[in-house]
Every structure is written in structure tokens, then in C-alpha cells.
Amino acid sequence: xxKITFLAIIIALSLSSFAQNYKITGTVDLSDGTWLYxxxxxxxxxxxxxxxxxxxxxxxxxxxxxxxxxxxxxxxxYLSFWLxxxxxxxxxxxxxxxxxxxxxxxxxxxxxxxxxxxxSIKDKLDSLNKLIASEKNDEVKKTLAAEYHKARNxxxxxxxxxxxxxxxxxxxxxxxxxxxxxxxxxxxxPLYENLSRNIQNTSYGKDVKxxxxxxxxxxxxxxxxxFEQMNANGKKVKLSAIKGKYILLDFWxxxxxxxxxxxxxxxxxxxxxxxxxFAILGxxxxxxxxxxxxxxxxxxxxxxNVSDLKGDKNEAALIYGVSAYPTNxxxxxxxxxxxxxxxxxxxxxxxxxxxx
Numbered sequence: 001x002x003k004i005t006f007l008a009i010i011i012a013l014s015l016s017s018f019a020q021n022y023k024i025t026g027t028v029d030l031s032d033g034t035w036l037y038x039x040x041x042x043x044x045x046x047x048x049x050x051x052x053x054x055x056x057x058x059x060x061x062x063x064x065x066x067x068x069x070x071x072x073x074x075x076x077x078y079l080s081f082w083l084x085x086x087x088x089x090x091x092x093x094x095x096x097x098x099x100x101x102x103x104x105x106x107x108x109x110x111x112x113x114x115x116x117x118x119x120s121i122k123d124k125l126d127s128l129n130k131l132i133a134s135e136k137n138d139e140v141k142k143t144l145a146a147e148y149h150k151a152r153n154x155x156x157x158x159x160x161x162x163x164x165x166x167x168x169x170x171x172x173x174x175x176x177x178x179x180x181x182x183x184x185x186x187x188x189x190p191l192y193e194n195l196s197r198n199i200q201n202t203s204y205g206k207d208v209k210x211x212x213x214x215x216x217x218x219x220x221x222x223x224x225x226x227f228e229q230m231n232a233n234g235k236k237v238k239l240s241a242i243k244g245k246y247i248l249l250d251f252w253x254x255x256x257x258x259x260x261x262x263x264x265x266x267x268x269x270x271x272x273x274x275x276x277x278f279a280i281l282g283x284x285x286x287x288x289x290x291x292x293x294x295x296x297x298x299x300x301x302x303x304x305n306v307s308d309l310k311g312d313k314n315e316a317a318l319i320y321g322v323s324a325y326p327t328n329x330x331x332x333x334x335x336x337x338x339x340x341x342x343x344x345x346x347x348x349x350x351x352x353x354x355x356x
Contacts, residue, residue, distance in 0.1 A: 026090035173204035181323035229306035244279030254295035287311035
């Protein structure tokens with residue numbers, strides 16, 4: 001028993017030696033007692049309260065450099081930045097966390113420099129977004145959308161150039177992980193292979209590698225690719241086990257506003273055609289089981305729903321290259337994908353053509 005305990009201590013000490021120390025000191029014009037939190041989507045690192053307009057956070061993280069969020073309760077104020085081993089100083093202003101002054105992080109400095117080179121493009125994208133949202137004329141909106149698409153491509157090309165020129169930067173791996181599904185495997189793979197071994201071995205690099213290994217670059221006209229995940233009752237369900245003349249493979253999430261807005265319409269369409277051979281398999285990119293199950297119950301989704309609870313790293317979503325939510329694929333009885341992203345009236349009309 002003593003030998004086992006001693007061994008456990010040695011293992012714990014060995015693992016802790018890989019943990020990285022961080023320290024954040026900051027100032028903020030929030031009232032005393034206000035809670036601040038720091039962490040990533042998958043890991044809470046620390047929390048503290050503001051005292052006399054100041055705060056301090058310190059602890060360990062699993063990697064030497066990581067992208068994290070500093071935020072107040074319910075994210076009413078939040079800031080995304082690079083956390084690393086060197087002591088960081090952050091000057092914050094309530095309501096303007098994104099304008100924080102951060103010193104001590106070379107990675108953060110590099111990221112800000114990249115953002116500065118793309119500022120004019122980002123401003124143009126923001127402006128076009130507002131114009132498109134307010135425009136009533138369909139032709140004008142179409143022209144603005146084309147201009148937006150062109151500007152967005154310019155923004156992506158600048159990111160790609162950065163990745164090519166900075167193979168030793170974790171920012172490059174983060175950009176690749178962020179845009180894997182958007183850019184596709186053919187573009188991602190050579191960029192990943194150009195990264196240094198150290199950067200490939202970061203969590204972001206591993207995410208990119210997983211995408212490359214899983215993604216099948218599936219298009220309309222292809223045969224569906226099968227997969228298996230747990231349903232809401234904890235039972236494994238395969239896509240191939242769903243029976244119907246036409247099956248809608250629907251990628252969604254409880255955190256996705258547009259998905260929840262679409263659900264009532266999808267329920268109506270399902271009820272109209274379920275007796276004629278229409279079926280749905282919902283695949284949730286959630287990582288919180290209770291939120292996922294609550295969304296199914298609240299929206300009264302009667303079809304089979306599955307998830308691996310890996311969030312946006314859902315393996316089925318990676319296989320199909322899902323880059324936005326909701327995304328769906330309509331599959332015929334021979335297993336061929338015949339349409340993508342049919343929603344609302346468009347899905348209803350398509351099913352009327354096929355099943356009536």
C-alpha cells in the first residue's frame with residue numbers, strides 16, 4: 001500500500017512539472033467585490049474579486065501558451081487574450097474590456113500586430129455587415145453580399161500568408177484550428193505540414209491534425225459517411241440505422257441561436273412528412289449534456305438526436321466539415337446526398353416534390 005502511495009506521489013509530481021505557471025495583475029473600474037474569471041471554453045483556471053480597483057490571478061495551466069477569456073459573471077464584460085508563463089499586466093475599463101492594454105505577453109503583442117495589419121479589412125467587413133442588415137432592396141443587398149464575400153476572402157488570405165510565414169507561432173496553429181472547416185482539408189493540410197513540430201504538438205495543432213484525419217470533404221452527390229454516437233438515452237446510434245426514404249442529417253447545438261429559431265419550423269415539416277418516409281437525425285455539437293437535453297425537451301424534437309459531447313470538435317461534424325450552424329444534408333434512400341442546407345419553406349417544397 002505504501003509503495004502504491006509513493007508511486008502516486010511521484011506520478012503527480014511528474015505531471016505537475018509539465019504545468020505552466022501564470023500570473024495576472026490588473027486594474028479595472030468595477031465595484032469592489034465584482035467577480036472576475038479566467039479560463040478557456042474547456043477549462044476554468046481561476047476567479048477572484050476586485051478590491052480597490054485591482055485584481056490578481058495566479059495558478060497553473062497545461063500548456064505554456066493558451067488563448068483564454070477574462071470575463072465578469074454572465075460575460076457582461078469579456079476579453080480574449082494569450083496567456084503565457086511570463087507575468088501579465090492588464091488595464092481594463094468597464095464596458096470596454098476588448099480595448100484592454102496588455103503587457104508582458106509576446107504572443108499577445110504579435111496577435112495585436114496581425115490585427116492591426118487587417119484593421120482596414122475588418123472595418124470594411126463590419127460596415128458591409130451593417131449595410132446588408134439594413135438594406136431592403138434585394139439587388140443592392142446581393143451586390144453588398146458579393147462585396148462582403150470578396151473582403152472576407154482578402155481577410156482569409158492575410159491569415160494564410162501569416163501562417164505560411166510564421167511556422168513557429170502558436171497563433172498560426174490557432175488560426176488553422178479556427179478555420180479548418182471553412183478552408184477545407186486540401187488547403188489546411190499543407191499549411192499544417194509547414195508548422196514546426198513543437199507547434200503541431202500544441203492543442204491547436206492536435207485539433208488541426210484530427211480534422212485532417214477525420215474530414216471526408218463531403219459534397220452534394222456523394223454517398224453519406226456513416227458514424228455512431230450516443231443518443232439522449234445513452235444508446236449508441238448509427239446514421240445508417242435511421243430508416244426513411246429521405247433522411248435529414250441536421251447539425252445543430254443548444255448554444256446556437258439560429259438553430260433554436262429553426263427548430264419550430266423543422267418540427268412542423270417533420271410532422272407533415274414523417275408518415276411519408278421522412279426522417280431526421282440531429283447531431284448536437286454541445287459539450288454540456290443537460291443543456292443539450294433541455295433544448296431537445298423545450299423544443300419538443302421528436303426525432304433521434306445524438307452527440308459525443310465534444311462541442312465544436314464533434315467527430316461527425318469534423319467528418320462532414322461543418323463550419324456553421326445549423327448545417328444539414330438531405331440523403332435519399334440509396335444513401336446519396338441530394339441537397340445541403342435546405343431550411344424552412346425550401347425544405348418543405350423539396351419534400352413535397354419528392355414525397356407527394
